[in-house]
Amino acid sequence: MSFEHAFDVDVRRKLGDATVGATFTADGGLTVLHGSSGAGKSSGLAMVAGLLRPDSGHVRVLGETLFDAAAGIDVPAYRRRLGLVFQDGRLFPHMTVRANLLYGWKLADLADRWIEPAVVIEFLGIEALLDRRPRTLSGGEAQRVAIGRALLSGARALLLDEPLTALDPARREEILRVIERLRDELKLPMLYVTHDREEAARLATQTITVERI
Amino acid sequence: MLRLLTALIALLALTPPALAATAPTVLAAASLQEALTEAADAFARARHPRPVLAFAASSALARQVQAGAPADMFVSADEQWMDALAAKRLIVAASRRDLVTNALVLIEPAAGSTRLAIARGFPLARALGASGRLALADPAAVPAGIYAKAALTSLGVWPSVAGRIAAAENVRAAMALVEHGQAPLGIVYATDALASAKVRVVARFPSASHPRIVYPVALIAPINGRAANPEAEAFRRFLLGREGQAILRRHGFGPA
Amino acid sequence: MNAAALTAADWQVIALSLKVSGVAVLATLPVAFGLAWALARWRFFGRVLLDALVHLPLVLPPVVVGWALLLLLGPAGPVGGWLERTLGVTVMFRWTGAAIAAGVMALPLMVRAIRLSLEAIDPRFEQAAETLGAAPARRFATIVLPLAAPGVLTAVILGFARSLGEFGATITFVSAIPGETETLPLAIYSALQIPGAEARVWALAGVSVLLALMALAGSEWLARRHGGSGGRVL
Numbered sequence: 001m002s003f004e005h006a007f008d009v010d011v012r013r014k015l016g017d018a019t020v021g022a023t024f025t026a027d028g029g030l031t032v033l034h035g036s037s038g039a040g041k042s043s044g045l046a047m048v049a050g051l052l053r054p055d056s057g058h059v060r061v062l063g064e065t066l067f068d069a070a071a072g073i074d075v076p077a078y079r080r081r082l083g084l085v086f087q088d089g090r091l092f093p094h095m096t097v098r099a100n101l102l103y104g105w106k107l108a109d110l111a112d113r114w115i116e117p118a119v120v121i122e123f124l125g126i127e128a129l130l131d132r133r134p135r136t137l138s139g140g141e142a143q144r145v146a147i148g149r150a151l152l153s154g155a156r157a158l159l160l161d162e163p164l165t166a167l168d169p170a171r172r173e174e175i176l177r178v179i180e181r182l183r184d185e186l187k188l189p190m191l192y193v194t195h196d197r198e199e200a201a202r203l204a205t206q207t208i209t210v211e212r213i
Numbered sequence: 214m215l216r217l218l219t220a221l222i223a224l225l226a227l228t229p230p231a232l233a234a235t236a237p238t239v240l241a242a243a244s245l246q247e248a249l250t251e252a253a254d255a256f257a258r259a260r261h262p263r264p265v266l267a268f269a270a271s272s273a274l275a276r277q278v279q280a281g282a283p284a285d286m287f288v289s290a291d292e293q294w295m296d297a298l299a300a301k302r303l304i305v306a307a308s309r310r311d312l313v314t315n316a317l318v319l320i321e322p323a324a325g326s327t328r329l330a331i332a333r334g335f336p337l338a339r340a341l342g343a344s345g346r347l348a349l350a351d352p353a354a355v356p357a358g359i360y361a362k363a364a365l366t367s368l369g370v371w372p373s374v375a376g377r378i379a380a381a382e383n384v385r386a387a388m389a390l391v392e393h394g395q396a397p398l399g400i401v402y403a404t405d406a407l408a409s410a411k412v413r414v415v416a417r418f419p420s421a422s423h424p425r426i427v428y429p430v431a432l433i434a435p436i437n438g439r440a441a442n443p444e445a446e447a448f449r450r451f452l453l454g455r456e457g458q459a460i461l462r463r464h465g466f467g468p469a
Numbered sequence: 470m471n472a473a474a475l476t477a478a479d480w481q482v483i484a485l486s487l488k489v490s491g492v493a494v495l496a497t498l499p500v501a502f503g504l505a506w507a508l509a510r511w512r513f514f515g516r517v518l519l520d521a522l523v524h525l526p527l528v529l530p531p532v533v534v535g536w537a538l539l540l541l542l543g544p545a546g547p548v549g550g551w552l553e554r555t556l557g558v559t560v561m562f563r564w565t566g567a568a569i570a571a572g573v574m575a576l577p578l579m580v581r582a583i584r585l586s587l588e589a590i591d592p593r594f595e596q597a598a599e600t601l602g603a604a605p606a607r608r609f610a611t612i613v614l615p616l617a618a619p620g621v622l623t624a625v626i627l628g629f630a631r632s633l634g635e636f637g638a639t640i641t642f643v644s645a646i647p648g649e650t651e652t653l654p655l656a657i658y659s660a661l662q663i664p665g666a667e668a669r670v671w672a673l674a675g676v677s678v679l680l681a682l683m684a685l686a687g688s689e690w691l692a693r694r695h696g697g698s699g700g701r702v703l
């Protein structure tokens with residue numbers, strides 16, 4: 001596969017009176033989408049993930065066109081193979097941690113499973129949590145499980161939407177390290193939305209500023 | 214869920230269209246419950262299938278006949294509803310007969326000993342005491358109440374008791390008010406009074422004081438290509454015959 | 470109340486009531502779920518009207534509902550006539566008709582219970598499932614249904630209780646035919662019309678209460694077995 005960029009994004013959408021959108025290209029490593037709140041960073045991420053349909057533009061990830069308004073291409077989110085990690089984890093409350101982790105794994109094609117559950121569990125240090133219910137987890141634990149769940153779904157890139165916002169400083173540090181290791185050891189392309197400059201400075205291999213349009 | 218639904222539809226489709234191979238379905242006014250049940254048992258003993266009996270208010274049953282009820286015979290407690298069905302050719306006209314008649318009685322709780330003769334201007338209001346009410350089936354809607362109001366009106370006492378009526382939903386509910394002493398007096402059919410051990414008949418209303426209380430019977434006209442059930446005709450003849458009439462008489466009904 | 474006080478006829482009434490109520494609830498459930506889904510998730514023209522229509526059996530006197538069923542499904546009616554002439558099926562005066570009457574009366578309660586539980590589901594869980602590769606049908610089966618389960622259970626219990634107590638629509642539509650449509654409330658009413666039949670009234674009323682309590686206890690047990698979160702249903 002040959003392609004110029006990991007992410008090639010140009011999306012626009014009207015939300016109420018405002019138009020939100022983002023135009024950028026990003027290579028491998030961790031790309032921080034930075035900008036004042038309300039600039040449309042999260043909406044941009046949702047459009048890349050396929051949860052929000054852009055009015056115009058295109059989304060290409062690792063050379064594959066996932067959305068192209070002009071060409072009439074719109075791959076549904078469940079076929080995009082992009083792992084989305086939300087601010088609030090969003091673990092399924094009616095499933096154990098184990099079932100949450102394996103949810104996307106079971107749905108992924110064999111060829112797309114690039115990492116084993118045992119490896120992920122080890123990597124994230126969540127062995128002891130497997131039989132617990134999400135509501136019994138701390139914020140940091142839940143976020144680690146959410147990251148593991150996204151990795152196991154066969155995701156070829158991770159999209160992280162302010163994953164540290166809901167955490168206290170100690171937990172932030174814990175997750176920051178996990179993300180650094182994802183970046184350095186797994187070499188997974190990541191789009192990372194934050195409005196925290198320190199966080200951006202520490203994590204980013206590339207920073208893109210999203211402006212209000 | 215889908216499999217269950219399919220099973221249900223199959224079940225529904227399998228249900229045969231008639232109640233049973235030969236047992237006729239008889240719709241009858243609620244006041245006939247005990248008498249017709251006994252008659253049906255007697256009919257069955259004569260090696261007939263036992264008729265399936267459904268009792269309700271004549272009005273409700275008549276509406277069901279209008280809607281095409283899969284039933285074979287109708288016994289109404291009043292002529293109006295039977296006339297309404299006849300007008301729409303929903304009954305077999307030639308099969309209509311007056312089955313029995315009924316009478317109105319004034320009742321009180323069984324322990325009472327009121328002496329009161331029913332005649333023009335009789336002191337009914339005084340007999341109710343200072344605060345007692347007269348129990349009736351709703352004189353605006355229910356046949357038994359309509360007859361009672363007609364009788365009291367023709368006897369000239371309706372104005373004196375009109376404000377002291379305890380109207381019940383049906384005649385048996387009116388009788389229950391007297392049975393439990395909530396009303397010192399009530400007016401019900403003679404057959405009702407005979408069925409209850411908890412009431413005593415004070416006096417019988419003269420038959421001339423109210424319209425004739427008659428129970429017409431008729432076979433229901435088959436629709437949608439249904440076949441007439443010969444057992445229904447047999448039961449109709451049985452009820453009109455000596456044995457059937459004797460059973461009805463034992464339950465307090467009069468000859469038509 | 471003891472079992473010895475119940476006659477064979479009483480047992481027939483009880484068995485019939487259970488059959489009618491059970492079938493009514495199971496047959497109404499998919500319909501109620503579909504309506505609840507449409508009302509909770511879709512914005513369409515006439516949604517308010519549909520909502521009002523679904524609630525009609527709750528608002529109207531039951532006898533009116535029974536009368537409407539009579540006109541519609543009676544063999545002389547448009548639907549009932551077609552059923553009898555083409556399929557040879559009659560629901561009037563049959564237990565199936567009693568189940569339809571009970572199901573219609575239970576529908577609004579069931580739709581409400583399911584709709585509330587659907588509306589309580591955070592749609593972001595479905596979004597999360599979508600990004601993990603779950604197509605719509607999979608999301609429905611693995612996220613929506615399990616999260617709506619407590620509401621569905623509530624709907625079943627409420628619907629069953631309502632069906633068990635259904636009187637007005639049933640007697641108006643299918644009369645009180647012993648062994649076919651004479652369910653508990655109809656048998657109780659019929660016994661009330663007979664002087665001296667109070668013992669039967671008490672016995673059958675006692676059975677009704679017992680059945681309702683058993684249904685409640687059963688639902689509690691089910692809810693507890695399915696991971697506590699479902700908790701209380703009433």
